[in-house]
Amino acid sequence: MDNVKATAYIRRYEGFSRLPYKCPTGHLTIGYGHNLEHGISASAALFILQEDLAHAERAVKDSFPWWWKLDDARQFVLVDMAFNMGLAGLKSFKKMLSAVEQGDYQTAAKEMLASKWAAQVGRRAVENARMMETGKWI
Incomplete structure (x- = not known):
């Protein structure tokens, strides 16, 4: 055929x-x-994930002009949070975002962990907070 x-x-x-x-x-x-x-195949699901991740990254880049100043791991944390809860959900973390913009990553990590989101996603929040604090991928 x-x-x-x-x-x-x-x-x-x-x-x-x-x-x-x-x-x-x-x-x-x-x-x-x-x-x-x-259903869908694993390859279709992976393609959709990559499309959704690119969409989340564009949204974060467009929303936070200081995003470019962050290292790769911290950029990813913001993208992952936007991917997980939407851009509006990420934007609701006002204290955390302010701390990130100021380079106060310890406060940013604490704000992440003191949220309803952290209670909902558990280990994901703990790992994201660690990456935010250290700037290193887990």
Whole structure:
């Protein structure tokens, strides 16, 4: 089978939907007619993760002009928090963000751990706080 022709044909008739919808038979569908009840492959999930991570990184870069001054690990902590709880959730950490901007990473880490978010995500928050405080990847 010619995969290029087959893909073009199906794309033409299925159309693209970036948001889930119910197809005429009532199945939850996304993309080019992908039935979500069948799940997705690990490779598709990894691709989506990479897309979502890039989206979170762009949002953080655009929101905090001082982000560029941070080392790689601290940049990642902010991106991970935005990925996990959305940009609005990250922006709600006003004291933490102020401390990060001022280079007071110890206070930033303490603010992270003293949050409802930390209680919800547990080890992830502990590791993010450690990376924020030290500037080193875990």
